[in-house]
Amino acid sequence: MSNPILLAPGPVQLHPEVQRILAQPMIHHRTPEFDCILAHALSGLKFLFQTEQPVFIHTSTGSGGMESALVNTLNPGDHVLAIVSGKFGERWAEIAEVYGAHVHRLPIAWGDAVSPEVVKNYLKENPQTKLVLTQACETSTATVHDIKALGEIVAQTNALLLVDGITAVGAFPIPMDEWKIDGLIAGSQKGIMLPTGLSFVSFSKKAWAVVETAKTPRYYFDLRKELKANKNGETLFSSAVSLIKALDFVLKELQTKDLKQHFKEIKRRADFTRTIGQLMGLSLYSKSPSDSVTAFQLPASITTENGVQLRTHFEKKYHVTIMGGQDQAKGKILRLGHMGYITDHDMIETMSRLASALHDFGCTIDSEKIKHESIQWLKANSL
């Protein structure tokens, strides 16, 4: 059997050292050893988020982090603008509605990025807007929004810009303070290259003024209490020791390597994937493609039904797990992640095996040629 490869947009392949750390004997979260690890990790998260503000760790998935950002800033009845450019934009809107917000959805065609001008005009006409909700990268369409431009616009208003950075933080630049982001959320199993289990949230000063008085009831995700606990060197509830130990390792690695270099490596994978994909007749689905994940439109010759089967076939016969499309994109696209511990060998194998899988579905593609081109491209574009 050929070696299994996981190139989904999260969860991602783990660094061998992360695997080693996860296998270590348990230590208690109230020990000098863990106190030291937690302090390092909390400081490393500020480096990763590029912020002077505290970054918090929740034991939850990324969606828990999104809920946290909302319940800490929302008053029931608040007017909220939700940029809905895919499945996760809709999630923002849903959570805000559950907590009593008046949600105005700004629908964006799947694969498109939001126009900052449209947001600017909306906020001018609707100055009562309290929150603007967006993804940095909409994972379901592999599309990046112009967060820098949105940050500039929202900073001119009383609203807060909450950014789901779950498929962004750790994958491409999203400097929280510089880009005037008021709330930034990350998840452990994407750009931070850990198993699923942690989310991360940080607020700007402007947001903190709102957090202090926000009336939505919260306990598990109460960041006012978490802040107090962190100041005492603890997490508010039992720490997810194993994951935080591994987090500390990843953050140290990123600090040693520097984010610039790390982002270059991920961008190289995205560029490689796009180039070789296009050689196979796959076109980009997104008009604003993300470096964290690439979505390919399947050839017109492949029906929607076959599109779903192709992904399963690829996994079953070729042992590569990538993701298909969700909701309206189901059976129409393939999504390949560029985050995590990925070797050049993984990338070459993924593309040549994908060529074979497409060949099995009637596409005229030479897998050996794709392998050759892949090797050549990576050689020519080594870092």
Place this chain on the structure above:
Amino acid sequence: MSNPILLAPGPVQLHPEVQRILAQPMIHHRTPEFDCILAHALSGLKFLFQTEQPVFIHTSTGSGGMESALVNTLNPGDHVLAIVSGKFGERWAEIAEVYGAHVHRLPIAWGDAVSPEVVKNYLKENPQTKLVLTQACETSTATVHDIKALGEIVAQTNALLLVDGITAVGAFPIPMDEWKIDGLIAGSQKGIMLPTGLSFVSFSKKAWAVVETAKTPRYYFDLRKELKANKNGETLFSSAVSLIKALDFVLKELQTKDLKQHFKEIKRRADFTRTIGQLMGLSLYSKSPSDSVTAFQLPASITTENGVQLRTHFEKKYHVTIMGGQDQAKGKILRLGHMGYITDHDMIETMSRLASALHDFGCTIDSEKIKHESIQWLKANSL
């Protein structure tokens, strides 16, 4: 250096196979391999909870599980009885208050169990009570409550009995259906012997009728949606793959071994600890001691300040991590956990090293004698 030992009431020492599983390469949560693991784990949880009802997995700490049980059953303004017999009883009360309940606290002296009669009379006089909140084992005092009796009493009323079983489920019998428990919560890092990161919640049929109509807003912990997702073979949000894989292993082990045998092993550790502790002049703090954790009162000769130092000294010099007291019990007690992967060697070493530590603090104890007695007791009481 002597080998480090972790005998806290959670997190606990891990089974070597759990450590091995946590170190495995990542797999995606939308794969046939994981589908199968999740299905097994969800069914194994019903075995563990001894219930016909579905048991749910949250990616959260145990406190998240407590919040889940409350937000899924509470209407703002509901009258709630909280049995407060320690730190975690107070947590129940706090969460309920945050979500708008009228909370009546039933204060129990630390170390005491609640009198079921008192609860019975309270409910007779206060028939408007919607929820009764209790711990099965109050971790801060190492005390068990009579959940079976409480279940009988609450079943006669319209109220629901929500039981924090975080330091109970997997450690001693707490059959959910038989004991008429309406909501049972467990955490991964205690009797379930995994790292911190998962909580588990299950509701009785009586509770489900309330869940369907409860008005507290919830999204991350919405068990109506989680139920739907589980029926489709998925978790509502990204699955914590690594932990759920390890959970599946633990549950299989427990099913193979049978709960009776497993509980016997834990009870043997509790009996051992109490017997040897008393030989060292340590008396039991709790009047209703739990099999999951034992709290010892420190000798009168040790001041509160020295009591705090003793625990740190034990960890630093003898490499054994146990817990001290919290809040009003700070510096006055030591708490030793009996859950997790614990060998007889660990127990002998813990007690003989504890004897040495007490000796360092002026107690007249012969560590060699304690070691000898420990070995003898374990031999005489082998399973």
